[in-house]
Amino acid sequence: MFLKKIALAGTFAALASTTAYACEIGARVSIVGNEFPAIQTVGAGAQECSGAEVTTNLTADHQKINVPGMQGNPAEYTSAIIANSSIVALMNEDVIRPLDDLVAKYGGGLQKSQLITINGNIMAVAFMANAQHLMYRKDILADLGVEPPKTYEEMLDIAKMIRDKGIMENPIGGAYAAGWNLAQEFNNMFLGYGGAHFKPGTAEPNVNSEAGINALNMMKALSEYMNPDFLTHDSNATNAEYRAGNIALLNMWGSRAATQTTAEGVTDAVKAGHAVAGPMTVGGGDTPASTLWWDGWTVAKNISDEEAEATFVAMMNGIRPDILQDPEVAKQAVWLIEGYQPTEAAVGVFEAAKMGTTPYPMLPYMGLMHTALGNELADFMQGKESAEQALADVEAAYVAAAKEKGFLQ
Numbered sequence: 001m002f003l004k005k006i007a008l009a010g011t012f013a014a015l016a017s018t019t020a021y022a023c024e025i026g027a028r029v030s031i032v033g034n035e036f037p038a039i040q041t042v043g044a045g046a047q048e049c050s051g052a053e054v055t056t057n058l059t060a061d062h063q064k065i066n067v068p069g070m071q072g073n074p075a076e077y078t079s080a081i082i083a084n085s086s087i088v089a090l091m092n093e094d095v096i097r098p099l100d101d102l103v104a105k106y107g108g109g110l111q112k113s114q115l116i117t118i119n120g121n122i123m124a125v126a127f128m129a130n131a132q133h134l135m136y137r138k139d140i141l142a143d144l145g146v147e148p149p150k151t152y153e154e155m156l157d158i159a160k161m162i163r164d165k166g167i168m169e170n171p172i173g174g175a176y177a178a179g180w181n182l183a184q185e186f187n188n189m190f191l192g193y194g195g196a197h198f199k200p201g202t203a204e205p206n207v208n209s210e211a212g213i214n215a216l217n218m219m220k221a222l223s224e225y226m227n228p229d230f231l232t233h234d235s236n237a238t239n240a241e242y243r244a245g246n247i248a249l250l251n252m253w254g255s256r257a258a259t260q261t262t263a264e265g266v267t268d269a270v271k272a273g274h275a276v277a278g279p280m281t282v283g284g285g286d287t288p289a290s291t292l293w294w295d296g297w298t299v300a301k302n303i304s305d306e307e308a309e310a311t312f313v314a315m316m317n318g319i320r321p322d323i324l325q326d327p328e329v330a331k332q333a334v335w336l337i338e339g340y341q342p343t344e345a346a347v348g349v350f351e352a353a354k355m356g357t358t359p360y361p362m363l364p365y366m367g368l369m370h371t372a373l374g375n376e377l378a379d380f381m382q383g384k385e386s387a388e389q390a391l392a393d394v395e396a397a398y399v400a401a402a403k404e405k406g407f408l409q
Contacts, residue, residue: 023049023317025310031056031297032066033081036235036255038128038333039295042081045318054314060234063089063180070095075300078311083295084362085370087116087124092364092405096298098122102312109321114336116296126296127319128333130255131357132188133290133348134280137248139273140167148275152189152218152282152289155249159225162248172225173241173250177234182381183373184291188251189215191358192282192289203365203407205398207373208391214283216380216387223381231378239263245270251280251290254349258331276344278351290352291360294336365407372397 031046033039035058043056057065057077066080067089080090090096098121103110107125116124136148140162149155155172162171175181190197195211198204223230227241239256241247243266252260254276261271279290297315299308321339324330334342334349342350360366372394380390402408 023313025049025051025054025313027304027306027310028052029054029079029307029311029314030077031058031079031081031311031315032062032069032077033058033297034062034295035059036253037259038255038335039081041323041329041332042127042297042315042318045320045323046314049310049314049317052310060236062086066090067093067095070300070302073302074304074307075302078300078303078307079297079315080300081295081297082124083130083293083360084116085293085360085366087118087296087298088362088364089367090298091118091123092367095301096123097301097308099125099299099312102299102309106309106312106316109316109338111336111338114296116294124296124298125315125319126294126336128255128295128335129349129353130253130293130295130334131279131290131349131352132184132251132253133352134277135242135250135252135257135260135348136275136277137270137273138275139269140248148277149249149280152192152222152280155280156221156225159222159249163225168246168248170225170227170246171248172222173233173238173247173252174222174226174230175233175235175238175252176219176223176226176230176381177237178231178378178381179374180370181234181374182231182377183370185219185251186215186373186377187360187370188279188289188291189218189282191291192280192285192287193218194283194285194287197361197366197369198363203363203402205369205395207369208388208395212391213387216377216390218282220381231381240265243267243270254346254352255295255333257348258328258333258343258345262328276348278348278355279357286356288352288355288357290357292352292357293360295333365402365405368401368405368407369394369398372401 047054069076100122114126115122159171162168193211193214199206245267261274279288282289299311331343331345334346376393379385
């Protein structure tokens with residue numbers, strides 16, 4: 001995976017010269033994507049273009065609306081900002097177009113590592129790398145005389161110490177909101193235990209296994225040290241808990257690292273004590289219980305060529321190298337943009353790559369598995385059924401969906 005090669009090299013080498021052009025567009029641009037700071041920066045950069053209207057819809061619900069919003073003719077959205085998980089749904093529904101001609105015409109400043117090629121065609125332009133990794137309160141750990149946890153077992157031990165000493169009642173945070181977030185936390189833990197989502201070379205499910213059971217049991221153990229409402233906590237809510245000084249240990253996205261101490265409402269103690277480290281392992285394994293990601297943008301298929309060209313030009317403006325001259329922007333992500341120099345906030349993502357973290361599976365049917373996990377695991381986390389039953393329910397839901405889509409007979 002290109003992310004590993006980049007991180008191991010320790011720098012993002014410039015593979016092409018920057019093409020300078022005025023951002024003048026002649027047709028509408030409409031962007032849908034997630035809402036974290038790096039994506040907001042890209043969206044704002046696209047909106048700097050003149051000549052036609054550029055609108056953005058940046059929301060945590062982007063994955064619920066990007067496919068429907070690109071299926072019309074013409075598509076409502078001319079670009080979806082996606083990751084290596086969510087591009088699969090757009091590919092499956094055939095709503096995005098190959099970008100080879102637009103890259104040839106306007107992509108002279110792109111690095112090779114930014115070109116996401118699927119089945120021989122450039123289907124997306126990546127602008128940042130991401131991974132979930134440890135964030136923690138170094139002041140609290142120092143007072144306890146312990147090092148930052150390198151394993152989830154160590155995290156549990158430290159959480160018990162924090163609770164027993166009366167420092168915090170619920171010292172662990174996690175984006176365990178029922179649905180996509182809970183499924184992603186399972187994916188991380190499952191891969192850390194050496195699991196494989198599918199039987200080799202097939203679309204047949206393989207999560208109802210020893211690795212799957214171990215993953216769920218570890219997640220349940222961690223949840224005992226979380227806010228009782230953990231099944232409602234997505235990344236935003238989990239970060240709010242951390243910033244308020246209510247938690248000391250969390251597995252969080254690298255794309256959130258730079259803003260943990262700058263957002264409104266952060267306590268002085270959190271500002272002084274915030275630290276990041278690489279992802280943790282679990283179960284005695286050496287594969288991090290995390291996944292490597294890239295975020296990038298696409299161009300809709302069901303729009304005019306003029307709109308496609310305007311969209312590409314506007315999105316290129318959103319990721320132009322000179323945005324990195326702003327120190328705050330430079331800290332927002334591990335940018336896959338020419339001239340990027342890693343900041344302190346990038347430590348966790350770089351460590352994830354160096355440690356050999358598994359890339360999120362970019363398979364046509366992985367989205368169906370992710371959805372099934374998100375729908376079926378909450379009952380186990382609430383103590384309503386066994387791990388085995390929950391995973392059996394996952395596999396049954398996945399098989400039904402995979403048959404409907406033609407991935408299984």
